[in-house]
Amino acid sequence: MTATTTPRSGRQVLAVSHSGTTSFGATTAVALALEAARSDLTVLLVDLSPDGEATRWLQAAPWEKGQDVGAILDDRYPLGWARSLSVPTRDHAGLKLLPASSGPSREPRAGAGPQLRHALTTADEFDVVVIDCGRIRSGARFVAALNAATDVIVTTSGSPGDVAEVGDILTSVDRYQTLVGDDAGPDLVRLRGVVVGAPVRGSGPDASTVADLAAATGWSELALSPVVPALPTEDGTPSSRQRPFGIWKADSELARHYSRLAAQLIDAHPQAE
Numbered sequence: 001m002t003a004t005t006t007p008r009s010g011r012q013v014l015a016v017s018h019s020g021t022t023s024f025g026a027t028t029a030v031a032l033a034l035e036a037a038r039s040d041l042t043v044l045l046v047d048l049s050p051d052g053e054a055t056r057w058l059q060a061a062p063w064e065k066g067q068d069v070g071a072i073l074d075d076r077y078p079l080g081w082a083r084s085l086s087v088p089t090r091d092h093a094g095l096k097l098l099p100a101s102s103g104p105s106r107e108p109r110a111g112a113g114p115q116l117r118h119a120l121t122t123a124d125e126f127d128v129v130v131i132d133c134g135r136i137r138s139g140a141r142f143v144a145a146l147n148a149a150t151d152v153i154v155t156t157s158g159s160p161g162d163v164a165e166v167g168d169i170l171t172s173v174d175r176y177q178t179l180v181g182d183d184a185g186p187d188l189v190r191l192r193g194v195v196v197g198a199p200v201r202g203s204g205p206d207a208s209t210v211a212d213l214a215a216a217t218g219w220s221e222l223a224l225s226p227v228v229p230a231l232p233t234e235d236g237t238p239s240s241r242q243r244p245f246g247i248w249k250a251d252s253e254l255a256r257h258y259s260r261l262a263a264q265l266i267d268a269h270p271q272a273e
Contacts, residue, residue: 035262049134085099170222
Protein backbone atom coordinates (compact mmCIF):
# COMPACT_ATOMS: atom_id res chain seq x y z
CA MET A 1 0.00 0.00 0.00
CA THR A 2 1.32 3.45 -0.90
CA ALA A 3 0.49 6.96 0.23
CA THR A 4 -1.81 9.01 -1.99
CA THR A 5 -1.55 12.80 -2.06
CA THR A 6 -3.59 13.89 -5.09
CA PRO A 7 -5.66 16.92 -4.00
CA ARG A 8 -9.43 16.46 -3.77
CA SER A 9 -12.17 18.99 -4.05
CA GLY A 10 -14.09 20.15 -1.00
CA ARG A 11 -13.16 20.42 2.67
CA GLN A 12 -10.56 18.07 4.08
CA VAL A 13 -11.63 15.58 6.75
CA LEU A 14 -8.58 13.87 8.25
CA ALA A 15 -9.14 10.64 10.20
CA VAL A 16 -6.42 9.71 12.71
CA SER A 17 -6.31 6.00 13.58
CA HIS A 18 -4.15 4.76 16.47
CA SER A 19 -2.11 1.62 16.79
CA GLY A 20 -1.36 0.28 20.25
CA THR A 21 -2.59 1.36 23.65
CA THR A 22 -0.62 4.58 24.19
CA SER A 23 -2.00 8.12 24.01
CA PHE A 24 0.22 9.03 21.08
CA GLY A 25 -2.66 8.85 18.59
CA ALA A 26 -4.91 11.18 20.57
CA THR A 27 -1.99 13.56 21.08
CA THR A 28 -1.38 13.59 17.33
CA ALA A 29 -5.03 14.31 16.52
CA VAL A 30 -5.20 17.18 19.02
CA ALA A 31 -1.81 18.57 17.99
CA LEU A 32 -2.62 18.60 14.27
CA ALA A 33 -5.95 20.31 14.98
CA LEU A 34 -4.19 22.90 17.18
CA GLU A 35 -1.49 23.58 14.59
CA ALA A 36 -4.14 24.07 11.91
CA ALA A 37 -5.95 26.55 14.19
CA ARG A 38 -2.68 28.38 14.89
CA SER A 39 -2.34 28.80 11.12
CA ASP A 40 -5.58 30.82 11.07
CA LEU A 41 -7.76 27.92 9.94
CA THR A 42 -11.11 27.17 11.56
CA VAL A 43 -10.97 23.59 12.80
CA LEU A 44 -13.40 21.00 14.14
CA LEU A 45 -11.96 18.10 16.13
CA VAL A 46 -14.31 15.11 16.31
CA ASP A 47 -13.60 12.83 19.29
CA LEU A 48 -14.78 9.48 17.99
CA SER A 49 -12.51 7.53 20.33
CA PRO A 50 -14.25 5.40 22.98
CA ASP A 51 -11.54 6.59 25.42
CA GLY A 52 -12.45 10.26 25.00
CA GLU A 53 -8.90 11.46 25.65
CA ALA A 54 -9.14 14.50 23.38
CA THR A 55 -12.32 15.64 25.14
CA ARG A 56 -10.68 15.20 28.53
CA TRP A 57 -7.46 16.98 27.58
CA LEU A 58 -9.29 19.90 25.98
CA GLN A 59 -11.37 20.13 29.17
CA ALA A 60 -14.56 20.50 27.16
CA ALA A 61 -18.05 19.17 27.77
CA PRO A 62 -21.25 18.90 25.70
CA TRP A 63 -23.78 21.72 25.86
CA GLU A 64 -26.10 19.24 27.57
CA LYS A 65 -25.77 15.62 28.60
CA GLY A 66 -26.02 13.34 25.58
CA GLN A 67 -25.30 16.08 23.02
CA ASP A 68 -22.12 14.43 21.79
CA VAL A 69 -20.79 12.27 18.97
CA GLY A 70 -22.78 9.34 20.32
CA ALA A 71 -26.04 11.15 19.52
CA ILE A 72 -24.90 11.49 15.90
CA LEU A 73 -23.90 7.85 15.58
CA ASP A 74 -27.19 6.67 17.08
CA ASP A 75 -29.34 8.65 14.63
CA ARG A 76 -29.98 7.43 11.09
CA TYR A 77 -29.93 10.86 9.46
CA PRO A 78 -28.28 13.52 11.69
CA LEU A 79 -28.02 16.12 8.93
CA GLY A 80 -25.96 19.12 10.03
CA TRP A 81 -25.72 18.15 13.68
CA ALA A 82 -21.95 18.73 13.89
CA ARG A 83 -22.47 22.48 13.81
CA SER A 84 -25.00 22.58 16.65
CA LEU A 85 -23.23 20.02 18.88
CA SER A 86 -19.68 21.40 18.57
CA VAL A 87 -18.35 23.32 21.57
CA PRO A 88 -15.57 25.92 21.91
CA THR A 89 -12.21 25.04 23.45
CA ARG A 90 -10.07 27.10 25.78
CA ASP A 91 -6.82 26.38 23.96
CA HIS A 92 -7.60 28.25 20.73
CA ALA A 93 -10.53 30.32 19.50
CA GLY A 94 -10.26 28.68 16.07
CA LEU A 95 -10.65 25.15 17.42
CA LYS A 96 -14.01 23.58 18.26
CA LEU A 97 -14.69 20.08 19.55
CA LEU A 98 -17.41 17.54 18.93
CA PRO A 99 -17.18 15.77 22.32
CA ALA A 100 -16.80 12.04 22.78
CA SER A 101 -19.71 9.88 23.84
CA SER A 102 -20.31 10.22 27.55
CA GLY A 103 -22.03 6.85 27.93
CA PRO A 104 -20.57 3.33 27.91
CA SER A 105 -18.53 2.39 24.85
CA ARG A 106 -20.62 0.39 22.37
CA GLU A 107 -21.39 0.13 18.70
CA PRO A 108 -23.81 2.81 17.39
CA ARG A 109 -27.48 1.84 17.44
CA ALA A 110 -27.92 3.08 13.87
CA GLY A 111 -25.22 0.69 12.61
CA ALA A 112 -22.35 1.39 10.24
CA GLY A 113 -23.11 4.11 7.75
CA PRO A 114 -22.83 7.76 6.75
CA GLN A 115 -24.07 9.31 10.00
CA LEU A 116 -20.91 11.34 10.65
CA ARG A 117 -20.69 12.47 7.02
CA HIS A 118 -24.31 13.64 7.21
CA ALA A 119 -23.59 15.49 10.45
CA LEU A 120 -20.74 17.41 8.82
CA THR A 121 -22.75 18.35 5.72
CA THR A 122 -23.73 21.90 6.68
CA ALA A 123 -20.73 22.72 8.90
CA ASP A 124 -19.29 25.01 6.23
CA GLU A 125 -17.53 27.32 8.67
CA PHE A 126 -14.77 24.77 9.29
CA ASP A 127 -11.76 24.79 6.96
CA VAL A 128 -10.66 21.34 8.10
CA VAL A 129 -12.07 18.54 10.25
CA VAL A 130 -9.86 16.16 12.25
CA ILE A 131 -11.41 12.89 13.50
CA ASP A 132 -9.71 11.16 16.42
CA CYS A 133 -10.69 7.55 15.72
CA GLY A 134 -8.99 6.05 18.75
CA ARG A 135 -7.82 2.48 18.68
CA ILE A 136 -10.55 1.16 16.42
CA ARG A 137 -9.94 -0.60 13.12
CA SER A 138 -13.26 -2.33 12.50
CA GLY A 139 -16.93 -2.02 13.32
CA ALA A 140 -19.46 0.76 12.88
CA ARG A 141 -17.33 3.57 14.34
CA PHE A 142 -14.43 2.82 12.02
CA VAL A 143 -16.72 2.64 8.97
CA ALA A 144 -18.41 5.90 10.00
CA ALA A 145 -15.01 7.61 10.26
CA LEU A 146 -13.81 6.39 6.86
CA ASN A 147 -17.17 7.22 5.29
CA ALA A 148 -16.79 10.83 6.44
CA ALA A 149 -13.04 11.13 5.79
CA THR A 150 -11.23 12.45 2.76
CA ASP A 151 -7.88 11.42 4.23
CA VAL A 152 -6.53 8.97 6.79
CA ILE A 153 -3.28 8.72 8.72
CA VAL A 154 -2.11 6.07 11.15
CA THR A 155 -0.09 6.76 14.29
CA THR A 156 2.31 4.47 16.09
CA SER A 157 4.67 4.79 19.01
CA GLY A 158 8.01 3.04 18.98
CA SER A 159 6.98 -0.16 20.75
CA PRO A 160 7.15 -3.40 18.73
CA GLY A 161 3.49 -4.23 19.39
CA ASP A 162 2.30 -0.82 18.22
CA VAL A 163 4.45 -0.95 15.10
CA ALA A 164 3.13 -4.39 14.21
CA GLU A 165 -0.49 -3.22 14.54
CA VAL A 166 -0.03 -0.59 11.84
CA GLY A 167 -0.26 -3.32 9.22
CA ASP A 168 -3.62 -4.41 10.62
CA ILE A 169 -5.02 -0.88 10.33
CA LEU A 170 -3.72 -0.46 6.78
CA THR A 171 -5.36 -3.77 5.85
CA SER A 172 -8.68 -2.54 7.27
CA VAL A 173 -8.43 0.69 5.26
CA ASP A 174 -7.60 -1.29 2.14
CA ARG A 175 -10.62 -3.55 2.68
CA TYR A 176 -12.87 -0.51 3.07
CA GLN A 177 -11.49 0.98 -0.14
CA THR A 178 -12.17 -2.27 -1.98
CA LEU A 179 -15.69 -2.50 -0.52
CA VAL A 180 -16.76 1.00 -1.59
CA GLY A 181 -14.51 1.37 -4.61
CA ASP A 182 -17.15 1.06 -7.31
CA ASP A 183 -19.48 3.51 -5.59
CA ALA A 184 -16.92 6.07 -4.35
CA GLY A 185 -15.09 6.56 -7.65
CA PRO A 186 -12.63 9.46 -7.34
CA ASP A 187 -13.73 10.10 -3.75
CA LEU A 188 -11.85 7.18 -2.22
CA VAL A 189 -10.18 8.15 1.04
CA ARG A 190 -6.53 9.16 0.64
CA LEU A 191 -3.93 7.33 2.71
CA ARG A 192 -1.46 10.04 3.74
CA GLY A 193 1.06 8.06 5.76
CA VAL A 194 2.13 6.94 9.24
CA VAL A 195 3.11 9.36 12.01
CA VAL A 196 5.80 7.74 14.14
CA GLY A 197 6.53 8.65 17.74
CA ALA A 198 9.89 8.01 19.35
CA PRO A 199 9.75 5.51 22.23
CA VAL A 200 10.26 6.82 25.75
CA ARG A 201 13.92 6.50 26.62
CA GLY A 202 14.65 3.13 28.13
CA SER A 203 11.18 1.73 27.43
CA GLY A 204 11.36 0.66 23.80
CA PRO A 205 13.51 0.06 20.73
CA ASP A 206 15.65 2.75 19.10
CA ALA A 207 14.81 4.42 15.79
CA SER A 208 16.68 1.89 13.67
CA THR A 209 14.78 -0.98 15.28
CA VAL A 210 11.48 0.80 14.60
CA ALA A 211 12.53 1.13 10.95
CA ASP A 212 13.32 -2.58 10.81
CA LEU A 213 9.93 -3.45 12.30
CA ALA A 214 8.18 -1.17 9.83
CA ALA A 215 10.00 -2.80 6.93
CA ALA A 216 9.10 -6.26 8.20
CA THR A 217 5.39 -5.36 8.30
CA GLY A 218 5.45 -3.65 4.90
CA TRP A 219 4.80 0.02 5.61
CA SER A 220 8.21 1.65 5.99
CA GLU A 221 7.68 3.74 2.83
CA LEU A 222 4.63 5.33 4.50
CA ALA A 223 6.50 6.69 7.53
CA LEU A 224 6.32 10.48 7.73
CA SER A 225 9.10 12.79 8.86
CA PRO A 226 9.90 14.11 11.40
CA VAL A 227 9.62 11.42 14.05
CA VAL A 228 7.80 12.95 17.03
CA PRO A 229 9.80 13.10 20.29
CA ALA A 230 8.75 11.09 23.33
CA LEU A 231 5.72 12.68 24.99
CA PRO A 232 6.11 14.12 28.49
CA THR A 233 3.10 15.24 30.52
CA GLU A 234 2.59 18.22 32.78
CA ASP A 235 4.54 16.65 35.65
CA GLY A 236 7.37 15.69 33.27
CA THR A 237 6.69 11.96 32.99
CA PRO A 238 5.02 10.06 30.14
CA SER A 239 1.52 8.90 31.00
CA SER A 240 -1.59 7.75 29.17
CA ARG A 241 -3.94 9.47 31.61
CA GLN A 242 -2.47 12.97 31.87
CA ARG A 243 -2.73 15.93 29.51
CA PRO A 244 0.44 15.74 27.35
CA PHE A 245 2.74 18.68 27.97
CA GLY A 246 4.26 20.54 25.02
CA ILE A 247 1.63 20.72 22.28
CA TRP A 248 -0.20 23.49 24.15
CA LYS A 249 2.72 25.93 23.73
CA ALA A 250 3.26 27.02 20.14
CA ASP A 251 7.01 27.53 20.57
CA SER A 252 7.73 24.17 22.23
CA GLU A 253 9.87 21.50 20.56
CA LEU A 254 6.90 19.14 20.35
CA ALA A 255 4.66 21.77 18.75
CA ARG A 256 7.36 22.57 16.19
CA HIS A 257 7.50 18.89 15.16
CA TYR A 258 3.73 18.78 14.76
CA SER A 259 3.76 22.08 12.85
CA ARG A 260 6.00 20.45 10.23
CA LEU A 261 3.66 17.45 10.04
CA ALA A 262 0.61 19.70 9.76
CA ALA A 263 2.18 21.44 6.77
CA GLN A 264 2.43 18.03 5.09
CA LEU A 265 -1.00 16.73 6.04
CA ILE A 266 -3.37 19.73 6.14
CA ASP A 267 -4.16 20.80 2.59
CA ALA A 268 -5.31 24.31 3.56
CA HIS A 269 -2.24 24.93 5.76
CA PRO A 270 -0.53 28.16 4.56
CA GLN A 271 2.80 26.31 4.40
CA ALA A 272 1.37 23.14 2.83
CA GLU A 273 4.07 21.05 1.17
